[in-house]
Amino acid sequence: MSTATGDxxxxxxxxxxxxxxxxxxxxxxxxxxxSPIFSEGLDFSTMLLxxxxxxxxxxxxxPAMLGASLYAPKWIVTEVGRESFGEGDVYxxxxxxxxxxxxxxxxxxxxxxxxxxxxxxxxxxxxxxxxGGMAPGxxxxxxxxxxxxxxxxxxxxxFRAGEPVExxxxxxxxxxRTPNTTWGDMNAMIGSLNVGVRRLRQLFExxxxxxxxxxxxxxxxxxxxxxxxxxxxxxxxEYTGEDCMEDDGLGDRPYWVRLRIVVEGDEMIFDFSQSDxxxxxxxxxxxVVTVSGALNGFLLLLSPQERxxxxxxxxxxxxxxxxxxxxxxxxxxxxxxxxxxxxxxxILELVGRALAPVAPERAAAAAGGTSMNFLFGGVHxxxxxxxxxxxxxxxxxxxxxxxxxxxxxxxxxxNCRNTPVEVFETRYxxxxxxxxxxxxxxxxxxxxxGLGIRRTLRFVGDSIRISxxxxxxxxxxxxxxxxxxxxxxxxxxxxxxxxxxxTFQDVFRTxxxxxxxxxxxxxxxEVRITSPSGGGYGDPLERDPELVALDVRExxxxxxxxxxxxxxxxxAAGGVDRAGTTxxxxxxxxxxxxxxxxxx
Amino acid sequence: MTWEPIEKPWNDIxxxxxxxxxxxLIRRFWRFTTCDGVELRxxxxxxxxxxxxxxxxxxxGVGRD
Numbered sequence: 001m002s003t004a005t006g007d008x009x010x011x012x013x014x015x016x017x018x019x020x021x022x023x024x025x026x027x028x029x030x031x032x033x034x035s036p037i038f039s040e041g042l043d044f045s046t047m048l049l050x051x052x053x054x055x056x057x058x059x060x061x062x063p064a065m066l067g068a069s070l071y072a073p074k075w076i077v078t079e080v081g082r083e084s085f086g087e088g089d090v091y092x093x094x095x096x097x098x099x100x101x102x103x104x105x106x107x108x109x110x111x112x113x114x115x116x117x118x119x120x121x122x123x124x125x126x127x128x129x130x131x132g133g134m135a136p137g138x139x140x141x142x143x144x145x146x147x148x149x150x151x152x153x154x155x156x157x158x159f160r161a162g163e164p165v166e167x168x169x170x171x172x173x174x175x176x177r178t179p180n181t182t183w184g185d186m187n188a189m190i191g192s193l194n195v196g197v198r199r200l201r202q203l204f205e206x207x208x209x210x211x212x213x214x215x216x217x218x219x220x221x222x223x224x225x226x227x228x229x230x231x232x233x234x235x236x237x238e239y240t241g242e243d244c245m246e247d248d249g250l251g252d253r254p255y256w257v258r259l260r261i262v263v264e265g266d267e268m269i270f271d272f273s274q275s276d277x278x279x280x281x282x283x284x285x286x287x288v289v290t291v292s293g294a295l296n297g298f299l300l301l302l303s304p305q306e307r308x309x310x311x312x313x314x315x316x317x318x319x320x321x322x323x324x325x326x327x328x329x330x331x332x333x334x335x336x337x338x339x340x341x342x343x344x345x346x347i348l349e350l351v352g353r354a355l356a357p358v359a360p361e362r363a364a365a366a367a368g369g370t371s372m373n374f375l376f377g378g379v380h381x382x383x384x385x386x387x388x389x390x391x392x393x394x395x396x397x398x399x400x401x402x403x404x405x406x407x408x409x410x411x412x413x414x415n416c417r418n419t420p421v422e423v424f425e426t427r428y429x430x431x432x433x434x435x436x437x438x439x440x441x442x443x444x445x446x447x448x449x450g451l452g453i454r455r456t457l458r459f460v461g462d463s464i465r466i467s468x469x470x471x472x473x474x475x476x477x478x479x480x481x482x483x484x485x486x487x488x489x490x491x492x493x494x495x496x497x498x499x500x501x502x503t504f505q506d507v508f509r510t511x512x513x514x515x516x517x518x519x520x521x522x523x524x525x526e527v528r529i530t531s532p533s534g535g536g537y538g539d540p541l542e543r544d545p546e547l548v549a550l551d552v553r554e555x556x557x558x559x560x561x562x563x564x565x566x567x568x569x570x571x572a573a574g575g576v577d578r579a580g581t582t583x584x585x586x587x588x589x590x591x592x593x594x595x596x597x598x599x600x
Numbered sequence: 601m602t603w604e605p606i607e608k609p610w611n612d613i614x615x616x617x618x619x620x621x622x623x624x625l626i627r628r629f630w631r632f633t634t635c636d637g638v639e640l641r642x643x644x645x646x647x648x649x650x651x652x653x654x655x656x657x658x659x660x661g662v663g664r665d
Binding site: 071075078079097098099154264269271287319320321322323324329331332 | 613614615617620621622623624626627650653654
């Protein structure tokens, strides 16, 4: 494309070039970071923004950060004023009450000067593993306000004219438990920004500044038009759904997220007005997290073959209504660290479930729906230095219209990777006793729910403090269209020398089985993490018998479950016993429709 | 119906919310009056239209030109 035009081919090429810049920024961050949550987990994203801080493109890494990427940079520019940005300045902020997702995620932005003026911004947003607060790992499941969750930064300069603002650095480093890690990860983010600035300037030079600048609003218009087309394909109407967080870590009652979607022509309203009041504990979502969940939920329903830009234009046909003081829009000073990892799951799945009646081919059963946040910190016996880690766990996703749910995968909106056992054990004083797919737990269905995992860790240091912030321990992920529910999550402890695992609630009298802070363990203690498995899609008796037989051969489903849930009889060699299966399914169906049974 | 600045001293760190969608108000807000005569503060001009869609007039004829 040599000129700024609205043709989709040209815009797609330019957009992909922008995304490539973001991806290269992300690669720089991944390769230079200190913490595994960056280098292995990829819990970050990178972005290009126009001169007003409006999103143009982001790396295809972590969709959970979409909401913050849409709002936080724009608000930094608005709050401090574009005139405050000089060349080489970097602003940082992590404030959920200024467009941030939650306290651990920090956004850095820097202007891109060309011909002496700000032509654009580049940004990076990433989850820092330790930012202070009441619990190592900064996921305080019993926090009652934002001040217990860690160091909160409004937009402040971290660099001025390319030089570090030491006063700010000192405040940050003095308030984090692992300042060396903060130092390394922050510099990885700065390196990422430098890559972005360099590459964007190259783009200006290659294509011409005026041409590229004229194309920026067209990219946003393209995103808007494409999303309007997708919305227009839905029937006008109202669609509703509700789901809950089991508890808030401080009490034993569920908190409900209630969604009403209004489709009118080429616009959608996501109305969360009937959701529960905000919780005392940290299971509240800031507004941008709710926006993120709504948009991601809808984008997940769309065809992956029709990829189009996702940027500031994507918000124009979409309205999100979330009254402050509810679980979907926390009011200061409410705690909200779990909104991003937990509540966004609920919102994302509610969108799909609410629209399932009109888009069954795109819907899915419920996924595990929790990041199974597991945090710990202490003094490493080998180094004598303080360490802290934030671990998230893969879980089973829900069955879909044409495929089983994914196994052992991080939550859909997170898109992160797991940390390899070798890295985990090299960095931290734990040894893996077991790490396996949790067989026989995927919700039965025409398409089966994916399997969660079972991970047992033995502590090999002297003393450690651990915390957890998970969910779906009391309510398993639901099936859809006749599919069975999945399997709930679990967190258990076996004290050194004891024969049995017990819940943390049993051992430590925590209020919640899935949300607690600062439990102290000692050498030889073992923690067993069971992540949830996804729900099934469709009637299990309609599942292809050969798929069930394959599941049994590969250990995903036991012979007993194959018979009891799917009505599948297997031969001694593991093949499908067709006559036996026909009879078994006839029995399970109560003879209804048996004549129509056709296994071939 | 007008944009108005949010005038606050630098040491005031309170936050304010859009009366329609719940989004944050940053440095300025859109002031408008509903068809029922209630004055609201919004994060964008478009939120005025959104309010009208979410809360249609309670009496027939009210709000029509």
